[in-house]
Amino acid sequence: MGMDVAPEVLGSSAAVLDAARRASVDYADRAAVNTDRSGFVPQSLPDGVVFAESVEDVVQAVKLAAAHKVPLVPRGAGTGLAAASSASAGEVVLDLSRMNRILSIDPVEQIAVVEPGVLNAHLNAAVAEHGLFYAPDPASTAICSIGGNIATNAGGMRCAKYGVTRESVLGLRVVLADGRELRTGRDTIKGVTGYDLNALMIGSEGTLGVVVEATLRLRPLxxxxxxxxxxxxxxxxxxxxxxxxxxxxxxxxxxxxxxxxxxxxxxxxxxxxxxxxxxxxxxxxxxxxxxxxxxxxxxxxxxxxxxxxxxxxxxxxxxxxxxxxxxxxxSLEKMGRVSIGDIGVPRGRLAEAVTGLADISRRTGVRIFTIAHAADGNLHPIIVVDPQESVTEGPAKAALGEMFRLAQSLGGTLTGEHGVGLLKRDWLRDELGDVSLEVQHAIRRALDPQGILNPGKAI
Amino acid sequence: MGMDVAPEVLGSSAAVLDAARRASVDYADRAAVNTDRSGFVPQSLPDGVVFAESVEDVVQAVKLAAAHKVPLVPRGAGTGLAAASSASAGEVVLDLSRMNRILSIDPVEQIAVVEPGVLNAHLNAAVAEHGLFYAPDPASTAICSIGGNIATNAGGMRCAKYGVTRESVLGLRVVLADGRELRTGRDTIKGVTGYDLNALMIGSEGTLGVVVEATLRLRPLxxxxxxxxxxxxxxxxxxxxxxxxxxxxxxxxxxxxxxxxxxxxxxxxxxxxxxxxxxxxxxxxxxxxxxxxxxxxxxxxxxxxxxxxxxxxxxxxxxxxxxxxxxxxxSLEKMGRVSIGDIGVPRGRLAEAVTGLADISRRTGVRIFTIAHAADGNLHPIIVVDPQESVTEGPAKAALGEMFRLAQSLGGTLTGEHGVGLLKRDWLRDELGDVSLEVQHAIRRALDPQGILNPGKAI
The missing domain is CATH 3.30.70.2190 (Alpha-Beta Plaits)
Known part of the structure; x- marks a missing residue:
């Protein structure tokens, strides 16, 4: 590891970063990975970064983290909108962006196998040569990674017809919190052997395992x-x-x-x-x-x-x-600091949601711009504040809370496709209820009893 | 409860059947619920049946079973093909077929809310009046229940284009093994709050919870x-x-x-x-x-x-x-006793699978008839034996084992849409591997530590 930070400052992280392959504690590396595009900025930097280039690198990092009880924050391209990959002091970031190879494209079966760091647009460019496309298309397609799409169960414009990421992922190779390798799903279109661990991993924001390979369903253009x-x-x-x-x-x-x-x-x-x-x-x-x-x-x-x-x-x-x-x-990011909402409502209540957002803007004095995946009832109300203001405190946070209550009052949801991360945890219990959260924590404890993987996120 | 069986013979079950509303220990009732359409016939009958008519009935039965550590076998219409709802001595059947009301149809949102005992064809007839359909359509549509479809993640002919049951279930109301009520999913098309417990429940064959209500996505005819x-x-x-x-x-x-x-x-x-x-x-x-x-x-x-x-x-x-x-x-059932295979293979290998099945028939001397959902690579090779012969022992079982190895050698799966039940457990580890099975059992233990719900099935 580099020498920007004295090992004694790092505590347990030092042992991980010392032993892990391709680890860095350089200030620039740590500063580059502590937040995402959510607008949430942690007060401190993570202790270091491991730049995984192979499944073996991931297994080693996870085993070291487990042995030393150091929280590990998996990270793709850093384009998340809910602070699910933000990291602070005491945590080590597991950066997967270098695992960016398309391992195979099978135009007959209409399947691709990719590493998690492959960018969504790169995959689509590669499969387009075979007359195929990968359906999930977040607006950030040019810069977001497939691994991040899987971690958040990302959507996009085309999911109106083709479904979200879950509907396009056939199988996963996952490194669990103790370093064991798990395969979920399969290479066939259908299959019901055992529980749907594939869907359980998708959208779990790196809290149940680290996705190191994905088998994706493609569709004919x-x-x-x-x-x-x-x-x-x-x-x-x-x-x-x-x-x-x-x-x-x-x-x-x-x-x-x-x-x-x-x-x-x-x-x-x-x-x-x-x-x-x-x-x-x-x-x-x-x-x-x-x-x-x-x-x-x-x-x-x-x-x-x-x-x-x-x-x-x-x-x-x-x-x-x-x-x-x-x-x-x-375009909105050029106007100031943004926080991108992501509420979902029943489709017939879209107009009420739009009106409600205008009310919230009036009441809180916060500027709200609205775009929506209208066919799914999924709205992105975007708060824009001055660059020196916070989007996670004060009026912006109050407006976010009101947005969620609006969605709830219309029979909707806190997040349609961006995820919970750190940003939306405060409202999670109101939507899911106690029993659901208890069950989710029980599953997390069953898979990661030490709480090594991305603790505090998602649930 | 009735008086066909002396309470002392039943052991712990007696306490459950004594206290539960709408319980029966009549021979005819017990004989009617001990098997399904898989061809597997348990050696004994279950101790009794609880005919639930409401969520409260289910909660009461589950709490009693938990208190007395009695295994409970949830059952829909009994049309399963993997012995997932077969039941034997020492077990009590929780029959959900009387919970058969369509609770609401919303033609604007294209959503229906139903109880688990509603038959697939009844739902489709009701929503057709609104110009809508419910996509999953097992061949048994006229006699199979939505709850059973959910328990097995059932498919059918139309899933080539519209996906399986998982793609048409937006939310569930589930009674957990300790009697708590869990809500999974939501009423909106999209949503990513927390883990995908909805998909986890779908296909879990009643081992993680009892589905008592489902919110279903309909589609325009x-x-x-x-x-x-x-x-x-x-x-x-x-x-x-x-x-x-x-x-x-x-x-x-x-x-x-x-x-x-x-x-x-x-x-x-x-x-x-x-x-x-x-x-x-x-x-x-x-x-x-x-x-x-x-x-x-x-x-x-x-x-x-x-x-x-x-x-x-x-x-x-x-x-x-x-x-x-x-x-x-x-038609095949009129010719003898049948066992309906359900292998899945990559779509391009359909011809190889068909040829391989003919080889298996020749080698084992077992008659195999084949139908297939060809667009999904999902084959149903159907073994037919004389009525007095078993389909779960001897040559028929050997042929089933060879079918699975054939699917595996082609990169396929043991079951595309019928489930594992009791029938396919012997081959499960070969397909899923040790780590996956360990994770599945860990999740099951987290949700049902006493193993009350349908023990021995699915995983």
Whole structure:
């Protein structure tokens, strides 16, 4: 290990960092891994980082951590939005970003086997050559890792039709808290031998095991897609149009809502002029053999609510529209410090949720921008504060709490796809109840009795 | 309780059956619940049956069983195929078939809330009035319960496109082994608070908790379907055609393979003449806005292999073809005692699996009939023996063991959708390995330390 920190300061961590392969205690390395994109910044830095390059590196690090009772924080690309991979003094970060190889692509079985550090967009570029795609597509696709997607059960735009990460992961290779290797799932599409440990690991934020390899289900690229951008006088009209799409029994592959203030932020960042065309925006895509027919019906359903409709003439025009949506969060990040909410509500209550968010903004004085995966009822209300202000204390935290209560009052959830991490633990009991939390802690104790893996996160 | 059995014979069970509401120790009741449709018949009868009519009945029975350390065997409609609900002396059956109310249907959110005893076909009939369907459709749809579907993570014909039971269950209300009530999942499409206890419960065969209520995801009935029956010279040609469908990157909602001997059995039972038209049969259905276009491409893909093609002109003709497939197992049951295999293989290896099954039949002298969910690589090789012979001992058991080794040698699984129960435990360790089984037992101990719920099953 490096020499920036005296071993006696580190306590038990020193023994781990001393013995582990590819460990560093350099200040720059530690500072680079103590937080994510949640806006939460721990008061201290972790004691060190292990840069795993192989399963053996992971096994060694976990065994050392277990032997010395040192908390280990698994980390992918650091793009999490719930502080699930943030780390502080007394903890060692297990960085998996160097395990970034695509191990195999089987175009016949439509399966890929990857290491956890592979970036989502890199995988999609590689499988596109075979006419396939990996469905989960977080807006951060260009910079987020498959391992992180698995840790949070990440979603994205396409999960309206194709499901979230859980629906695209067939099997996992996992290092448990005592260093044993576990295989979950299988290589076949279906299978029910034993309990669904695969689903249990997905979304567990690294608290039950460290994912070191994943077998992923790919899907054929659609034979056709149809894309429409619709502009509305206000966000309530856009939400009503989204509900009309669901009521018309359609299954768009993408149905994204963006409110007016966010459109203005996108325009400022990209030099576009979306905001001038309406006070809210709905981006819809259909795919498959009936893509254009289904889009005709979709357009009929939303037309009564729209101010303007733009049907993409080709892939380039469609891609430009998708890019605008993907750039929403980066555009807002240019305006200040952001905290990205992630509430889910029953789909028919989207308009109530949008109205409720405006109320919260008024009451708390906090600026809230809203984008939503409308077909799933999954909203991302984004709080933006001045760069020197905190998003995890004061009015921003109060607004976050009110958002959760709003979701709860509408029969919804605290987090649709970003996870709990450290950021949302305060509201977890209200949603899950005592029995569920007790059961979850019992499972965690059964798998990690010493609490070595990412303690304090997720549950 | 009734008086067929003296309390002193029952030991601890007497205390449970004495105190539980709606308990019976009548011979007829006990004889009616000791086995399922697996062909496995326990040597003795359970001590009694509790016929639960409410959540309170279940809680009371579980608490009594826990207090007296009596094993409780949850039971739905008794249509299981792996002896997961078979019960013997020393055990009490918790029969949930009277909890058969559809509690609500929300056509806007496309959600239904049901009790576990609701039959799959009853639910589908009720939601069809709203233009919706519940996707999982085991061949036993007319007689199997939603609770049993959840216990086994059941599949069916439509899961080629719509996924298995896990993909259609949003939330559960579960009574744990100590009588506490747990809620898993949620009412929204997406949600990632805490571990995925919902998926953990699904497929756990009643060993982790008793499902007393389920919130189910419904889907819009497709706007169009296209159905084709194709006949082939032999089963190898049919398997090659199925592989060609996958290779053509199509997504049929149904792709069912039936071999020649099974066609003959169907003909004998239904008075049809399928066997005269070919030595194997493939039933394909596409749905959605592009159903007919996609079917054109599918027909092109399989035509080189076919002897005859029948494109259904209307819904009635399509339904007749689906019925023939659904009647395959009942038709074989008329020929003798059956044991229904359930192996899964990678989709591209379907033809090898079919050939391997023919080899097993030759080597063991056991008659094997084969039907398959071809799009998932999920085969049901069906062993038929004379009524007086056993399907769980002797040559039939040897053939079952060889089937599993065949699946394993092709990179597949012991069970695609029927579950493990008692029937497949002998081969479980070979598939899952020691670490996975240890983890599963650790989870079971964490949730049910006394081993009250369905001991000896599933894992």
């Amino acid at each position: 659609p034979i056709a897609t149809a894309t429409v951008a619709a502009f509305f006088p206000d966000v309530a009209a856009a939400a009503a149009a989204a509900s009309a799409v669901i009521a018309a029994r359609l299954q768009p592959s993408v149905l994204e809502l963006v409110d007016g203030p966010t459109l203005a932020a996108i325009d400022a960042a990209l030099g576009t002029n979306y905001r001038s065309r309406g006070g809210a925006f709905l981006l819809a895509q259909t795919d498959g053999f009936g893509a254009h027919l289904e889009m005709d019906v979709l357009v009929n359903a939303i037309e009564p609510f729209t101010a303007e409709l733009q049907r993409a003439a080709d892939t380039a025009e469609a891609e430009a529209l998708l890019t605008a949506r993907r750039e929403a969060i980066p | 497709p706007i169009a379907t296209a159905t084709v029956a194709a006949f082939f010279p032999d089963v190898a040609a049919a398997a090659a055609a199925a592989s060609a469908v996958i290779a053509a990157r199509l997504q049929p909602s149904v792709l069912e393979l039936v071999d020649g001997p099974t066609l003959a059995a169907i003909d004998a039972a239904l008075g049809t003449n399928y066997r005269s038209r070919g030595g194997a049969f493939l039933l394909a259905q596409t749905d959605g806005f592009g159903a007919h276009l996609e079917m054109d491409v599918l027909v092109n893909a399989i035509e080189p292999f076919t002897a005859e093609l029948q494109r259904a002109a209307d819904t009635a003709e399509a339904e007749a073809l689906l019925t023939a497939r659904r009647e395959a197992i009942p």
